[in-house]
Amino acid sequence: MKIVSRVRVxxxxxxxxxxxxAIIKLLHTSRSxxxxxxxxxxxxxxxxxxxxxxGLQKNSYITITVDGDDAEEIMKRLLNAFETKFGxx
Amino acid sequence: MTKQQEVYLEGHPVSRGIAIxxxxxxxxxxxxxxxxxLSDDALEGEITRYRRALKKSHDDIVRLKGxxxxxxxxxxxxxxxxxxxxxxxxxxxxxxxxxIRGTKRTAxxxxxxxxxxxxxxxQALHDPFFEQRFxxxxxxxxxxxxxxxxxxxxxxxxxxxxxxxxxxxxxxxEAAEVSRECVQAFVTQVGGSMSHTAIVTKAKGIPYVANVNxxxxxxxxxxxxxxxxxxxxxxxxxxxxKTLAQYRELKATMTMQVEELKEKVVNTRPxxxxxxxxxxxxVRLSAxxxxxxxxxxxxxxxxxxxxxxxxxxxxxxxxxxxxxEEQFGIYKDLVMHMQGLPVVIRAFDIGVDKVVCNLKGxxxxxxxxxCRAIRFLLREKELFKAQIRAILRASLLGNVRILFPMISNLxxxxxxxxxxxxxxxxxxxxxxxxxxxxxLGCMIEVPSAALIVDLLGKECDFLSIGTNDLIQYALAVDxxxxxxxxxxxxxxxxxxxxxxxxTSAAKNVAVPVSLCGEIASDPRFVPLxxxxxxxxxxxxxxxxxxxxxxxxxxxxxxAEALTEQIFAMKSAKEIYETLAHEYxxxxxxxxxxxxxxxxxxxxxxxx
Numbered sequence: 001m002k003i004v005s006r007v008r009v010x011x012x013x014x015x016x017x018x019x020x021x022a023i024i025k026l027l028h029t030s031r032s033x034x035x036x037x038x039x040x041x042x043x044x045x046x047x048x049x050x051x052x053x054x055g056l057q058k059n060s061y062i063t064i065t066v067d068g069d070d071a072e073e074i075m076k077r078l079l080n081a082f083e084t085k086f087g088x089x
Numbered sequence: 090m091t092k093q094q095e096v097y098l099e100g101h102p103v104s105r106g107i108a109i110x111x112x113x114x115x116x117x118x119x120x121x122x123x124x125x126x127l128s129d130d131a132l133e134g135e136i137t138r139y140r141r142a143l144k145k146s147h148d149d150i151v152r153l154k155g156x157x158x159x160x161x162x163x164x165x166x167x168x169x170x171x172x173x174x175x176x177x178x179x180x181x182x183x184x185x186x187x188x189i190r191g192t193k194r195t196a197x198x199x200x201x202x203x204x205x206x207x208x209x210x211x212q213a214l215h216d217p218f219f220e221q222r223f224x225x226x227x228x229x230x231x232x233x234x235x236x237x238x239x240x241x242x243x244x245x246x247x248x249x250x251x252x253x254x255x256x257x258x259x260x261x262x263e264a265a266e267v268s269r270e271c272v273q274a275f276v277t278q279v280g281g282s283m284s285h286t287a288i289v290t291k292a293k294g295i296p297y298v299a300n301v302n303x304x305x306x307x308x309x310x311x312x313x314x315x316x317x318x319x320x321x322x323x324x325x326x327x328x329x330x331k332t333l334a335q336y337r338e339l340k341a342t343m344t345m346q347v348e349e350l351k352e353k354v355v356n357t358r359p360x361x362x363x364x365x366x367x368x369x370x371x372v373r374l375s376a377x378x379x380x381x382x383x384x385x386x387x388x389x390x391x392x393x394x395x396x397x398x399x400x401x402x403x404x405x406x407x408x409x410x411x412x413x414e415e416q417f418g419i420y421k422d423l424v425m426h427m428q429g430l431p432v433v434i435r436a437f438d439i440g441v442d443k444v445v446c447n448l449k450g451x452x453x454x455x456x457x458x459x460c461r462a463i464r465f466l467l468r469e470k471e472l473f474k475a476q477i478r479a480i481l482r483a484s485l486l487g488n489v490r491i492l493f494p495m496i497s498n499l500x501x502x503x504x505x506x507x508x509x510x511x512x513x514x515x516x517x518x519x520x521x522x523x524x525x526x527x528x529l530g531c532m533i534e535v536p537s538a539a540l541i542v543d544l545l546g547k548e549c550d551f552l553s554i555g556t557n558d559l560i561q562y563a564l565a566v567d568x569x570x571x572x573x574x575x576x577x578x579x580x581x582x583x584x585x586x587x588x589x590x591x592t593s594a595a596k597n598v599a600v601p602v603s604l605c606g607e608i609a610s611d612p613r614f615v616p617l618x619x620x621x622x623x624x625x626x627x628x629x630x631x632x633x634x635x636x637x638x639x640x641x642x643x644x645x646x647x648a649e650a651l652t653e654q655i656f657a658m659k660s661a662k663e664i665y666e667t668l669a670h671e672y673x674x675x676x677x678x679x680x681x682x683x684x685x686x687x688x689x690x691x692x693x694x695x696x
Binding site: 018019025046047049050053057 | 167168170171174175178179180181207210211214216218219222225226407408409410411412469471472
């Protein structure tokens with residue numbers, strides 16, 4: 001199953017090292033293929049370097065694509081992590 | 090012993106202290122790997138070699154993380170957690186392996202090219218905060234490359250006892266990793282006194298001299314011994330027996346005195362009302378604190394309070410602003426440690442020099458005059474309020490005060506106070522029990538604030554002079570600029586007049602003044618500061634014994650007379666020499682029970 005969602009980065013410092021680490025850990029056990037698309041770049045969301053190199057600042061938008069048999073669950077958890085600002089504020 | 094030729098090097102003194110040891114020159118890992126072409130049947134072996142280097146680096150990080158966790162350095166643990174994720178990144182694993190196969194080049198070469206590509210990508214983000222994140226990648230790449238080169242990488246942790254480490258540059262994590270017994274001192278080609286590495290070396294008490302030209306060192310055939318003087322920035326290679334003997338004695342005396350003083354100070358912890366001695370001087374001796382790992386030192390060194398908690402280090406270590414909850418936990422810890430003694434928490438003094446400030450405005454041409462501290466906080470009100478809320482909540486558990494950094498006019502102070510009032514009202518609405526409001530203070534570190542102390546003093550409960558910045562702004566001198574370093578002079582009559590202007594205006598409006606800059610930790614300045622009527626000195630823990638010792642041996646009349654004498658002088662040099670001379674005359678006697686030769690070029694107690 002393939003799910004696509006658009007999400008806004010709401011934590012104050014954007015997606016820097018710590019939130020990126022949180023994303024990688026969250027996806028660690030996922031069997032799905034997950035990508036983030038920002039502007040024209042689409043990257044593997046299981047690569048912390050790729051996520052950091054997107055330079056996602058506060059209020060930027062990204063498109064999340066999850067493709068695989070646990071897509072629904074993974075998307076839910078990702079959206080929740082973005083929503084709760086990765087526990088920052 | 091054969092007669093050797095002494096060689097002198099000089100650099101920028103970052104962390105003071107004297108070290109004598111065996112020089113170890115660590116290679117810079119930034120040299121480029123040659124573009125060697127591999128034969129087809131060598132490729133799989135090359136990939137195995139690469140995997141092994143990654144695995145070893147991975148294991149190093151795991152070990153280091155465990156070490157820090159045991160030491161309770163939570164911030165370091167979270168950084169290394171990210172490093173672990175980076176080293177397992179597909180871009181450093183599958184991707185590199187594919188490239189080795191595709192290009193038929195060595196692992197070193199492919200790896201270096203990849204890292205360089207990442208560096209460019211991070212740079213292209215044009216956001217200083219994100220660009221800074223490349224440091225993590227760089228840190229890891231050095232580790233991997235060292236293993237790849239099959240060079241027995243001398244881990245900083247593996248250098249033998251009593252080493253003086255000479256290296257191109259030093260990352261904070263490298264400095265944090267070393268054991269004090271093995272590394273006696275650091276000497277680097279690049280670096281500055283405002284860097285994170287500087288803070289780490291100072292906190293660990295490791296002498297450090299930066300910005301040293303290594304050409305003389307590289308030209309030498311053998312270096313058997315080195316002396317590093319972290320106060321003057323002087324390095325002596327292959328010292329003669331005579332020089333060595335001088336420094337050995339100096340070092341031994343210093344060590345002994347520091348231990349003696351520490352013993353004394355801890356055993357005579359004064360009442361919480363401050364250092365009210367028979368000598369007529371009442372001054373509180375507090376500590377400057379940056380890292381939560383230093384909280385333990387506060388009682389060991391007999392701090393009578395925390396005069397300055399530099400909260401911005403919470404942000405710098407993490408790379409993000411900790412949440413209200415996380416901050417509350419740390420402030421609570423600190424307040425509990427101090428058991429009712431005053432704790433001054435300074436709001437985030439985030440500036441461009443300390444990485445993050447201009448995260449939104451882009452790179453600033455003149456960061457020292459840019460958007461930092463209160464200017465930044467008043468722009469990012471949510472962040473500011475979250476911090477104030479955390480401090481207010483911690484204030485229930487002890488004696489907490491809030492200090493606003495870099496105020497330059499009355500309006501900023503009023504706005505900051507407004508935020509505190511709003512935060513108080515919010516907390517009350519949410520059902521938090523708040524006692525009386527904590528005392529609020531204002532940093533005096535901008536000349537325009539020094540000129541309106543009467544106005545600022547009426548609107549706050551205490552003032553805190555930050556001499557490091559005040560001197561820089563008053564003299565228009567950047568102290569990390571090698572061209573102007575000698576112009577950064579704390580004894581300029583202009584600087585001293587500014588200090589007196591602050592203390593006398595504060596006296597008129599009956600507001601206490603503390604001083605938390607570097608001159609507070611220089612014992613030669615103590616009589617002058619007391620003579621000016623400063624009521625609290627705040628210094629790093631390890632300087633508390635010497636400063637306390639000075640205070641106990643100074644009479645009020647003496648301090649005031651010396652201050653008068655100083656203010657009649659016209660030159661910075663004359664003032665400096667008078668302070669140094671007076672100090673040696675009085676303190677050396679008090680300290681040793683016998684006079685030290687006043688003509689000695691080493692005023693050892695400075696270390």
